[in-house]
Amino acid sequence: METLNNLGQQAAAAAAAAAAAGKGDADGSGAPGSNTGGGGGGSAGSGGGGAQQRLAVLSYEQVRRLNDVMDEVVSIHGRGNFPTLEVRLRDLVTVVRAKLEAETASGGAGMRVRDIRLNGGAASHVLATESQPYNDLDLIFAVELSGGRDFDRVKAAVLGSLFDLLPEGVSRKRITTCSLKEAYVSKMVKVNNDGDRWSLISLGNSRGHKNVELKFVDSMRRQFEFSVDSFQIVLDSLLLFYECSELPIGENFYPTVVGESVYGDFQEALYHLHKKLIATRHPEEIRGGGLLKYCYLLVKNYRPARPDYIKTLERYMCSRFFIDFSDIQQQRGKLENYLWNHFVDPEEEALKYQYLMLLHSVVEESTVCLMGHERRQTLDLIKELAYHVLFQEQQRLLTQPAALLYANGYYYAPVIPYPCTCAAWMACSS
Template identity: 45%
Template sequence: MAEAGGSGEGERCSLLTCEQVRRLQQVLTEEVPVHGRGNFPTLGVCLQAVVCAVRAGLQRRGVGVKDVRLNGSTASHVLVEDPAWSYKDLDLIFRLDLPQDAGFQTHEVGFGHQEAGFQPQEAGLHHQEAEFGHQEAGFQPQEAGFHHQEAGFHHQEAGFLPQEAGFGGQEAGFLPQEAGFGGQEAGFERVREAVLSALLDFLPSGVSRDKMSAVTLTEAYVQKLVKVSTETDRWSLISLRNRAGRNVELKFVERIRRQFEFSVDSFQIVLDPVLDPVLERGPGAAPAVVVESVYGDFAEALEHLRGRLIVTRRPEQIRGGGLLKFCRLLTRGFRPARPAETRALQRYMTSRFFIDFPRLPQQRRQLHAYLSGRFAGEESHRYAYLSVLRHVVAQSTVCLMGHERRQVLRLISLMALHALAEQSHVPDASSVTCYYQPAPYAQDARFCPYYCGQTPAWQPCS
């Protein structure tokens, strides 16, 4: 059990126990493969080495690092071990202190249509549809019980990002150098250089590094690039590819408004004490590792995790992916802590999902991407997950017209049937023997299985 934090840490923070520190060190020292595209070699890395290399690279480039944190399902695994379910993404947060002249520029926000080479018409979207207007997406805020001002929704903040909609780099016409990752934005450029320089250090000894440019390394090992720059959010994400769904997610944050979706994934473990050399804390001394719950109450969030309870705050701020995360928690055996508020919570999340992904192709790509990433190696759970998702969508969707709702439900049903067919392994029909149960009246002794009609009497021809 986590110990209460002291020295004015308040209710948000606590200290890890020795057993939790041991699990944390196992996670940090475990080798994780980063798979290259095509013929590029696979990199065997551990989180501790990646964090140290990237942090040192940032400091050499004049970017201050306040601390480095482990986040998400991996942090929850460190706190409460659940052998029935494995953690996936390895989420690392670098809290940055960018120089004033190296900050993210507000006027270069996200992936603009022209900057990222993305043409909405090529993806079957009109320009107006790509902006996600409330009326065009069939969404009436009053029906979902909230106004768009209360939801804090702006299309720049939750707008269309090719990576979040399931577009690969080539499919969306995305080239890093065209998406605003050039020399104009010195802050992110330094971050990107630090990450790619660290990747060079992990290449096998026989690989030539002379021709490994930044663009080449990005295309080979980076699964996803995201940059958000608004008045409330300034952060970027670089995800390193892993075919088993265990991507190494490096998030570089100057400021961010929403750091969690539910209380059970709100834990952030400060890694700096574990990364410091043994000499700095003395031989044999165990590191004092602080864990914070950005939900606001550590003890309450920990009880939610142990009791498998689903609790959140300000659900109108949860982005569209919150619906998929909510259904995954239900599949894992979690349940809403306040059943009376479940329907309202589901309405918020379904409405936001269909705002962020209003077209059927986008919804299909998002579901495929989520299943491929979150259920890699756990394909047997896909049917149960899709069944839960269909039930939630059918029960709580209020922002779609009738034919749109039927299309979404049909899409989820077909995906569930496909997952069930892959899971069931139906045998070849030539090796199947069928047995039929006779009808009850066939056991009657007077029953004759043959029917004889009345034979007419023969009469002679006249």
Template identity: 50%
Template structure:
């Protein structure tokens, strides 16, 4: 489940689970504080509209009661097949089945970008990209509380809820979240290398936790991205999809994001031939100018150098760059350059 604009873990200090229990592992788990449990309860009970043809039940009903009936009252369910529901509500469906990963995902549409994603996992080798998105919350105790308790939740009466960081160190990951720091491990294990998410974090004012390590990590991110998306057409589809899904209502940030991505690819790509890298950089540049055109915005040209290429006939020795009357001696201007020249 993805509630992209919400940070469930927001307040209070985390209470460490006793490390005497070897089953829990050292540092991976924490008991959520009351403020965190209360925020989690607010998120689960908040009605998140899913935009389509009809109403949609609350997030609490979907997650806690596993309701499969998304139709509003009064609609004949007999006439509504799976394809109709898919067209009305589902933004994307993903199914992965290989030697290490077996999982599926259904993303339900929301025009404001707060998509509800339901992920069903049998096995998943890599369960996070960066430390700040590595948190998982075990809802069993909360589900049991909703089912059995006759009293409202309060600071003195609420279930113990267990949180886990798949990053491996809950305290460190929590500190990264509060400090808006970027940290990951072995990005070559992530599909796409985490490159697009990394640039997204940079645009949102996150900074690398370790400047010494980040350049090495960037090279791994770029290498894995181009392994997974080797063709220019695949890269274009992926970038357009990412912009469409992750910048809803934030059109002004798309240009900054593409500039950031251009810089990382330009500086940290070591796995491509020179002409391949230039093609990818050209694609990112074209997308950036398309974004500006869609916004009817003129880019800042303070640090831009304009180049032009002389016409082919300019290299002809018989070509005169100036028109002179025939009564005067003919003077031939011979340009000696054969490449792009600066306008300045």
């Protein structure tokens, strides 16, 4: 047991050192030193000269929530006749890492995985004090992608992992990597230019279920949109714990897990998460400017951390959005896709109209880069989508049965007509 604890401490320290070494955040600032401080939720980075503390050690409660996420069974739905893959997240991570590190002769990629991280909404859920819903499970595999062949090897490793995860009894003779890609992969992205070398493979094709997004990163200049989604949790020490320990995680026996905020200051970002505050840096560096995510946070009752500065940020967001999506059809496609992916639950469906009207207000007040007719065209598009959403919502309400009405201390039930099944009047005998 003592050996296991030592291994966990060493893995966490190595992860923290790797995170801190040579890894500047999006605005170019370097990481602080790699001191791993003790105590749940304590700071793990202590750079000199008031450097921002990017790293922190997770508390027991946070590690417990992380363990629950890793133990969660995810369903990767296949198209057509392909079966649904039911697998624990921790097992999926282990299988993919094994495929990446296996020799090419045995069907692997022959790559070294520097570390594995949980990112995005799931990481925020682990760190938040209140329940934080999340739509996807985002995982980052730090690998070297020096050329086009490396991207192909990563794709082959993921498809090979899916092949290995097929349920028993499924005939594998006619299943090819191409058919696996069509069945289980919903999105593939490859970025290979100056300062950015990474790829994304999104697994799952069923709306309303959590997709698993596997990101393979050599380098990425911009790793976050807002401070509340800037958290990355290094999983290596937890995965080592799973391998070595036969005992479950408990309050007195759990691995040391390190978290990082690529926004810069971990405690500041955590404060923003707990208080539902909106903060970012250089939104002009974000694809789409972070405009749609910003309005999504607003409709979820987040507030700007600096109200005096938010109008300036809004102008940058709008400018970058219209640079990336200059054509009205591109804007329509982006908006419809965002609504489809981010407003899934019935509670969120009801927020669509409010979201679009918020977006309309921001674009109307903060867009300075468009010609007059282009601006009107975009505003008309947003209003059209908003009215369509409102019409759908009213249609849904009209088709629902009326609820109980309460007045003057009494509940009144709606009159529900009941068709008479009698063929004729009954004879009355006196």
